Amino acid sequence: MSYAVKEAFLTLQGEGVQAGSRAVFLRFAGCNLWSGREEDRRKAICQFCDTDFVGTDGAGGGKFADAAALAEHVTALWGDGEERRLVVVTGGEPMLQLDPALVDALHAQGFRIAAESNGTLPATPGVDWLCISPKAGSEVVQRSGDELKLVWPQHGIDPAELERWDFAHFLVQPMDCEDRETALDAAIALAMERPRWRLTLQAHKIVGLR
Numbered sequence: 419m420s421y422a423v424k425e426a427f428l429t430l431q432g433e434g435v436q437a438g439s440r441a442v443f444l445r446f447a448g449c450n451l452w453s454g455r456e457e458d459r460r461k462a463i464c465q466f467c468d469t470d471f472v473g474t475d476g477a478g479g480g481k482f483a484d485a486a487a488l489a490e491h492v493t494a495l496w497g498d499g500e501e502r503r504l505v506v507v508t509g510g511e512p513m514l515q516l517d518p519a520l521v522d523a524l525h526a527q528g529f530r531i532a533a534e535s536n537g538t539l540p541a542t543p544g545v546d547w548l549c550i551s552p553k554a555g556s557e558v559v560q561r562s563g564d565e566l567k568l569v570w571p572q573h574g575i576d577p578a579e580l581e582r583w584d585f586a587h588f589l590v591q592p593m594d595c596e597d598r599e600t601a602l603d604a605a606i607a608l609a610m611e612r613p614r615w616r617l618t619l620q621a622h623k624i625v626g627l628r
């Protein structure tokens with residue numbers, strides 16, 4: 419199959435358990451919870467998105483005819499060195515496009531694959547690090563993985579319910595919204611009240627990385 423990539427670039431992972439790790443970010447175009455167009459935001463299931471995932475016009479983006487071509491593109495972005503290659507597959511919703519052929523092609527290039535999904539689609543087998551970020555109003559079918567990242571606050575989500583899911587790490591991240599201070603206070607309060615949760619911040623935004 420072919421793949422539509424919004425952008426792809428080398429950076430440091432900014433959030434979550436693997437924050438600070440060198441990684442190629444591979445951002446697929448498209449999401450199943452919002453069209454990505456501002457005029458549709460109010461009626462979308464997910465309304466707080468801070469990401470442009472529309473089209474293939476970003477730096478390093480484009481259309482790739484097959485898995486091998488995309489894996490080679492990711493490898494070129496990583497540059498020299500075969501040690502600890504890491505690709506973070508995100509979106510939009512990456513499970514709309516990440517298929518076994520691409521998993522195999524990236525593994526063949528020596529990459530570990532971290533994926534960040536909204537959990538409404540089953541995760542593609544073979545992903546090495548799975549982060550699920552649930553969105554209120556959606557049906558999460560992927561309830562196991564490595565990292566559950568809760569953007570907070572979200573009305574309609576009960577952290578106690580999420581704690582029954584099968585994840586190794588539970589992270590709470592303040593929502594990037596107009597009222598950031600209130601969101602940060604809410605995230606800190608949750609981590610203080612429920613010790614299972616750890617606070618994670620979007621370090622790439624704090625230090626000015628992409």
Ligand code: SF4
Nearest residue numbers: 449452464467510536
């Ligand atoms: S699920 Fe993720 S990518 Fe999709 S609209 Fe929400 S925040 Fe954006």
